[in-house]
Amino acid sequence: MRSIRIGAGAGFAGDRIEPAVELVERGELDYLCFECLAERTIALAQLARRHDPSAGYDPRLARRMRAVLGPAMARGVRIVSNMGAANPLAAMNAALDVAREMGLGGIRMAAVLGDDVLTSIAGQDHPLIDREGSLADLAPISANAYLGAFPIARALAEGAQVIFTGRVCDPALFLAPMIHAFGWAEDDWTRLARGTVVGHLLECAGQLTGGYFADPGYNDVPGLARLGFPLAEVGEDGNAVLTKVAGTGGQLTLANAREQAMYEILDPARYLQADVVADFTTLQLAQAGPDRIAVSGVTGHPRPETLKVSVGYEDGFVGEGQIGYAGPGAAARGQLALDIVAERLALLGLPLDEVRYDLIGVNSANVTGRAPDPAEVRARVAARCADRAIAAEIGAEVEALYLNGPSGGGGVTTTLREVVAVASILIGRETVTPSIVHGVS
Template sequence: MSKKVRIGCGAGFAGDRIEPAIELAERGRLDFLFFEGLAERTLAQSHLARLQNPALGYNPLLERRISAVLPACRANGTRIVTNMGAANPLGAARAIAAAAAHLGFSGLRIAVVQGDEVSSLIDPAMTSLETGEALAKTGRSMIGANAYLGAEAIATALAMEADIVVTGRVADPSLVVGPLVHSFGWALDDWHRLGPGTAVGHLLECSCQVTGGYFADPGFKDVDELAFVGYPLAEVDESGDAIITKPEGSGGCVTRLTVKEQLLYEVHDPAAYLTPDVTADFSHIAIQQAGPDRVHVSGARGRPRPDSLKVTVGFDGGVLAEAEISYAGPGAADRARLAMEIVRLRMERLHRCSDVIRFDIIGMSSLHSSAIADPAPSNDVRLRAAMRTADAQLGQQLLAEVEALWIAGPAGGAGARGRLVPSIITQSVLIDRALVKPQIEMVEA
């Protein structure tokens, strides 16, 4: 029988549930368990956290996640790979070592992948992929810049007999491709295997999206036991073909439809999905039901990887001021519109606000406000006002103006609340991959 690797996803975003990861660690018979917890906004927030405390900057749930799964992983010989190091992978490794010691584990080898932080390589004249203008046009101070690393450093760390690999910014599918490269000995230019491996990583990376979570739509796409939806795992063979499944008895489902939806999630071009490892081609993939909650995926292809790496550049965005108040009963929408106009006029004329304020009347098709000219009236709405500003005092004034609507009118306002939080903005650039030099440091626990 040909060798197969079993790899499961223990998190698909920074705040994902922990219990399904424990289920995978205990019952998944896994070779590898990976945690994907690093969106672009999350990484920028991690930079802010590290600026406030140099010991922080990694995922706040890191210790809880690792402590929850480590006993089962050690008992079952499962190795862990995660990007929860965020803006401070070395700090994350030290936190893991402390958590392991608290649990009574010793002899743990924790590999730290660094080198994704490339602020020194960023030129303000670089062109933003989002705006087409120079980064300098933002007029804001940079707080960090991270390149999307690939699978190579992860595979190298595993070859160094790491029990846990902690990274900062790597491409999400690379968290799976790295263990596959290590396990099967794939060459780093074996595009015909790296393409299928990337498909597996992409299918797993968002945890329960592929097991029915984001898929569920009552009456149209019903999913059983969604409250206890399980996380996915893949049984991967040496060619990169795989069975996508989940722990037996867990909630949710794995079907051709859940796999198809996740395959196309956030993919700009299914025939040319660009990653640091490969240009993956999903356009010829075959998706076949292979049993209850078991889907066979084959036929992905690959071409040479891009010469450039994507870099997320985070900038200080000042503060985000956000305030809300509700209106109910007959004429609720009209009263909310009047409240909106009151706040707008007072901010412009009294407080000389030139920053853009976004207003939403939630309950009146606010998510589709640009597409629906005259939404249906509602007897229960909530006015939301939000503003990003460099002037914290002005942001506080927006919160005060919305709160004042409580008695300053119009009638029936209730449930006012507001918050003022540090804000970040991100833009992306491309840099020559040859300039980025990943490094690996081993921490013993």
């Protein structure tokens, strides 16, 4: 039976680059996929594009391309990535520039467009699926539909060696090479579901090989500083074996794979994707050797009639200030600092939508209890409001604690950021028309 090898080059926008290079150079890959786009990430990308129309793609794109383009093209490895984020066409052009700078002529690249549906939904109203309310309650600045794998597979069929997408379903990045290599039909629900599950297992890269799994004394994972990212050997039937490059850090065990299989799964019997509905309750995982996990048994059902859309909208500004206290009584002095700022903000009467007062190291995460007196704390105040100038006052009040607060405070940091929040709606498939733009270095 024919098979292909697909590697996971990244699991998020800020991921390490070295493991992807290692996969290209030693993984005997056919395809390398970079999954770099979360809902939060695309909101930040849309914000960047608002300020600069040539921006809006992954800021590490050039670094990744400089690292992997040469070895990938030399070995015939094709690259698929959602590093295009809010601007896939600009991402492709940036990658073409990198290729030309490196003297790599003749590389065929493509940008998959069509996920941007802001214009298409203008004037429409749709209920929000992740909270109460509807689209009419928002003032959208962006709207990106989750595309499936078939537009990417089409770009591969048209000869693209490097492909950049915007918002697509994460597993679709990995499913597309399978569709292209094996000629799977759009209604081959079983194989599409199997490929989707393989993509889901790979999409977080190092998370499958022990990253985010390690817990000393409970889940011990060797070599995390040299963590190797996973790859899949996928057969024509959609079943696969997960593994990693020999000698790299981390591990591939049933425990790792089972945990990743359940990651971000709402209903295991109905994992909704643009291409198929996968049934994880029929998934079979088996240890097939050291650092080898066999994946089989998945079944699928017809794809949904609608597509999910991430809608970005302005949600004000967040101002934040932090100050540190150390030594005996650190927590008490930190709490006094928070009390002072709280009283100051009340005196100023600022129109704040939401305020948080946290002692990092005591109660910022563990809201149900209080830790023993620590040796040091960070007093943090953060507030959200509609006005930039008012949000800036939060950091200013924390900084004023230097001479107007408890003894021993230091290391003040202040930040001010515009918030682009994300809500979700469903739209009919007929609203979305994917397209492909090609370029050559």
